[in-house]
Amino acid sequence: MRIKKIILSFFFFASFSSIFATSLNVRILTTKVIQSFIFSPITGTYDVYGDGVLLLNSDTPGIFQLTIEKDSIILKTFERTIGKYASLKMKSKQLDGAFKIKSVIPEGKVRTYEDDVTIGLTADKKQFLLINNIDIEKYIAGVVESESGTRTSLEYYKLQSILCRTYLLAHINRHVLEGYQVCDDVHCQAYLSRSVDADIKKGVYDTKGLVVVDDDLNLITAAFHSNCGGQTVASQDVWATPTTYLKSVKDTFCLRQPHAKWKRTIPMEDWKAYLQLKHKYPVDDSLMLNNATSFTQTYGRAIYFTDKDLKIPLKIIRADFQLKSTYFSVEQEGESVLFNGKGYGHGVGLCQEGAMRQAKLNRSYKEILNFYYKDVHLVDLSALNYFRQE
Numbered sequence: 048m049r050i051k052k053i054i055l056s057f058f059f060f061a062s063f064s065s066i067f068a069t070s071l072n073v074r075i076l077t078t079k080v081i082q083s084f085i086f087s088p089i090t091g092t093y094d095v096y097g098d099g100v101l102l103l104n105s106d107t108p109g110i111f112q113l114t115i116e117k118d119s120i121i122l123k124t125f126e127r128t129i130g131k132y133a134s135l136k137m138k139s140k141q142l143d144g145a146f147k148i149k150s151v152i153p154e155g156k157v158r159t160y161e162d163d164v165t166i167g168l169t170a171d172k173k174q175f176l177l178i179n180n181i182d183i184e185k186y187i188a189g190v191v192e193s194e195s196g197t198r199t200s201l202e203y204y205k206l207q208s209i210l211c212r213t214y215l216l217a218h219i220n221r222h223v224l225e226g227y228q229v230c231d232d233v234h235c236q237a238y239l240s241r242s243v244d245a246d247i248k249k250g251v252y253d254t255k256g257l258v259v260v261d262d263d264l265n266l267i268t269a270a271f272h273s274n275c276g277g278q279t280v281a282s283q284d285v286w287a288t289p290t291t292y293l294k295s296v297k298d299t300f301c302l303r304q305p306h307a308k309w310k311r312t313i314p315m316e317d318w319k320a321y322l323q324l325k326h327k328y329p330v331d332d333s334l335m336l337n338n339a340t341s342f343t344q345t346y347g348r349a350i351y352f353t354d355k356d357l358k359i360p361l362k363i364i365r366a367d368f369q370l371k372s373t374y375f376s377v378e379q380e381g382e383s384v385l386f387n388g389k390g391y392g393h394g395v396g397l398c399q400e401g402a403m404r405q406a407k408l409n410r411s412y413k414e415i416l417n418f419y420y421k422d423v424h425l426v427d428l429s430a431l432n433y434f435r436q437e
């Protein structure tokens with residue numbers, strides 16, 4: 048087992064050494080168009096660099112307002128204007144530095160982060176481009192909290208940490224042409240702030256450097272969703288790409304969890320019009336109409352709606368009506384149709400609520416990982432340092 052792990056690590060190193068690093072450049076507040084904000088340290092002290100030159104060492108009290116004026120950034124303290132710059136960097140003098148950012152224009156909530164921040168402008172010079180230069184494991188803790196909240200158990204956090212780390216490494220240079228590596232939006236992974244939760248931090252550091260690979264030693268697509276409704280979906284049924292590890296799995300652990308069920312009612316006329324106009328469904332045929340108003344998924348999840356010849360993908364209906372999942376039945380209720388749904392999310396990979404339940408039942412993170420992903424292996428990135436030092 049040990050030998051297998053080392054061999055795996057060795058091949059992994061050969062394939063992925065270029066992406067192995069300990070720090071990361073994450074664009075923060077990506078979706079906000081910020082024109083003015085306040086920076087202040089929470090822990091430790093910060094040196095301030097303007098256009099690469101040390102302007103203020105960390106002995107200076109560290110609360111600053113930054114605004115945009117004619118293609119430049121104006122840096123001010125409460126007492127005075129310090130100057131005009133193309134870019135700035137706030138660099139922590141300590142290893143545990145943390146800071147706050149409060150958007151002033153437009154007014155926004157305080158967000159808290161760790162390590163350093165580089166402050167520039169977007170190409171059109173109309174808004175700030177804020178890049179958090181952060182240790183990867185600290186970033187993972189922030190993502191785990193943003194993606195799964197603070198109410199579950201340590202064993203679950205270990206698993207979520209491994210998945211978020213795997214996802215990160217598989218997408219690590221997604222935004223490299225824009226001057227950073229990942230964004231903080233769901234496009235990459237949600238990263239709303241640092242995490243100060245003791246269990247989340249322990250979950251991250253207990254699994255430090257662990258990632259998941261498939262049989263061919265490729266990082267897996269670490270897909271996860273809120274609740275599968277009782278059965279997960281194979282990747283090819285949602286994204287058209289088959290994988291060896293994203294199979295459909297029966298999951299009873301999530302059935303009594305918060306997002307296990309949903310309902311939605313829409314007028315019958317809207318439903319008929321939608322099927323006819325968008326999908327050329329023959330609603331004037333009474334038998335076909337009956338099928339379209341009495342659809343069930345009793346024996347596992349379907350891919351297509353009611354009639355296989357027409358091949359109407361359930362994922363299209365889900366997107367058009369913004370339904371919580373594709374795992375629904377349809378029945379007539381007077382002048383309306385009622386959607387009775389199960390689960391929340393695309394249904395591929397890990398079911399978060401099922402996994403949280405399994406963790407509560409004392410299943411280990413490895414057991415839960417192997418329940419949702421088939422034929423996968425955990426690889427220890429920290430072993431790579433061993434090879435690197437050889």
Ligand SMILES: [Zn+2]
Nearest residue numbers: 229230234235
């Ligand atoms: Zn992104």
Ligand SMILES: [Zn+2]
Nearest residue numbers: 275301398401
């Ligand atoms: Zn589930």
